[in-house]
Amino acid sequence: MKLKKLVSLLLIVTLMIVSLMACKKGGDTQKTSSTPTQEAAGEKTAETKEAATEADTTQEAATEAQTEATDTAGGKLQVPDKDITITLWDIATEDPANGIQQGAVDRFMKDHPNVKVKTTHIQNDTYKEKLIIAMSSGQCPDMYMHWGGGPMNEYIESGFAVPLTDLMNNYCEIDFLDAAIAQSSYKGDIYAVPYGGIGGSGIFYNKTIFSKLGLQVPATISELETVANTLKENDYIPFSLANQNKWTGSMYFMYLAARYGGVEEFNAAVDGTGSFESDAFQYAADTIQKWVKAGYFPDGVNSLNTDDGQDRGLMYTEEAAMMLHGSWQAASMKNDNADWYTQNIGYFAFPKLENSKADQSIVVGTSIGNGFSFNTGDDQDKLKAAFVLATQYYNDDTYNKAQLAAGTIPSINGMGDTIQDPCMQQIWKDFSSASNVQLWYDQYLPPAVSEAHQSTCQELFGLTMTPQEANKTLQDAMAKYLAE
Incomplete structure (x- = not known):
């Protein structure tokens, strides 16, 4: 669409230039053949003004065409040629995420030495709190990650995210999943x-x-309880769970409610129109x-912390x-x-x-995984640079291959077909065949309600x-x- 517009503008420019040259040539001939009368002079003045107006229009069209050419060179949005600093916050505190995401930033800065990206990596739970504090104090970063849902909507309503519809429609060549764009x-x-990438959830098992136990x-769920009882009888903990973080335990609540209702x-x-005191939540x-x-x-x-890997630790031992x-x-x-x-x-x-009437294929998770929003205000140059970073580096072949190798499936059509890991193949299969994806409650709900959900789940596990x-x-x- 942009390429067609560019060609049209260049064609208009060419035709105008040819037309002006013809007008100028005819005027010169008329000027040398006779002495103009006052009326002729008036007509000539009007013609000159019209030519000047056309020349201005031509110059404006040429400038617009040049701008279009700059932005769409190679079919991609280009980073403005000026010094720009972008502050970026995410939760990539551990490898492989840290190496993959910082690698995207480093590649971007190498290709665009005029742009400096200041990254800050913050642990998951601390991140949410710090982002809210930064927004309320006027220190919100230019580019920040989130999980979509209710919190994203509140960031938007509070004025900390700019709309990206035009940029996505005109300059994004990535075939994102429809569900990812929707979220x-x-x-x-x-x-x-x-x-x-997609963030489904399910049960990892040894x-x-x-x-060994047959x-x-x-x-x-009845069979799951039978398995859990057998494990318990043989001195194994049926489920490893680190619920100091609250959201980890809420996965049980979400799945059980979804399977029922x-x-x-x-x-x-x-x-x-309903209530969290209904039968499903009970x-x-x-x-x-x-x-x-x-x-x-x-x-x-x-008291166990998933950010410290204490849940995985119980699986390892x-x-x-x-x-x-x-x-x-x-x-x-x-x-x-990897071997273990x-x-x-x-x-x-x-x-x-x-005996539940609910659809049992529902997956609890997210189609977006993570998303970047931009707090760039009216600074279009910074917005363009940040958009290029997010689309052309965080979603390029190098990034996507690293994501797949690390066990994360990008939210891009066709990515699931290349998976080799049997666990991830099953996750993609379950995700792709699900009738619906129940977005994590803590991401969907408004922050205050999300906190109540997570806290009450922790109280349930603590029997308090x-x-x-x-x-x-x-x-x-x-x-x-x-x-x-």
Whole structure:
């Protein structure tokens, strides 16, 4: 579309120049053949003014054409040729993510020495708090990552993200998944560039332990409980969980609620037509506490920290046999010990709930993984530079190959077809066949309600709130938000 517009503008310029040359030649001939009368002189003055106007129009068209040529050279947006500094925040504190993402920044700066990118890598949970503080104090970075959903919408409403629809439509050559673009959008405009990858969740398990005990991969929640009981009887912790971070434990709540009531009960609770005290959420809270009392989780589960890898650690020492977690854990385990990971770790989808009318193919996770939004205000040069970084370096072949090698599947059509890791093949299969993707509650819900959700989940695992108390607290937070 841009190329056609450029060709049209250049054609108009050429025709105008030819026309002006013809007018000038005819005027010179007339001038030498006779002495003009006053009327003729007036006509000549008008002609001169018209020619001047046409010349100005020609110059404007040429300038616009030159601008178009600069921006679309090679079919890609070009970085302005001036000194620019971009501040960038993300959560890539550990390898392989740190090396992959910093590598994209380094390649960009090597190709564009006039642009300096100041990166700050912050741990996941701390990041969310620091970003809010930075926004409230006027120190929001130019380019920052997020997970989409409710928080992204609030960043947009607060004025900390610029719309990217025109840039994405005209200068983005990446075939992102439709679901990824949808989760990057708000009220009809695109506000983020996806760059992480799909973030499904399911259960990693130790194949060696399962084989030793003669266990089969469970297809239903009843079968899962049978497996957990057998593991417990043989002195294994059924589920490795580090729930100091709160969101890790909430995966159980989300899946159990989805298996009972699908996405419909969650959507109804969020828009106010339903409630977080409904049967689906009651079932989820009741089941979590039943499993806690049965000893399915580590002692001191709420004091273990996933950012420190304490959940993976219980898998490595083979004290625990299963771990419900995000698909990114495949990359982390493979990076820690590739041989052990390959020999011991398998993966299965969260089991189905018998007799439930809800769609059992639902995956809890995200199609966007991560997205970059831009707090560049009216600075179009900085916006262009940041957009080039996000689309041409965070999503180029080098970046995508590194992502796949590390066990992360970019949110780009066709990427799943190249996967070699059996665990990631299953994750992609489950994700691709899912009727719906339930976005993580802590990303979908407004921040205040998200905090209530995570805190009440932690209370459930600590047995310090009853299921009824926990769900009422969550519902009260949702009702307060809707009322305001």
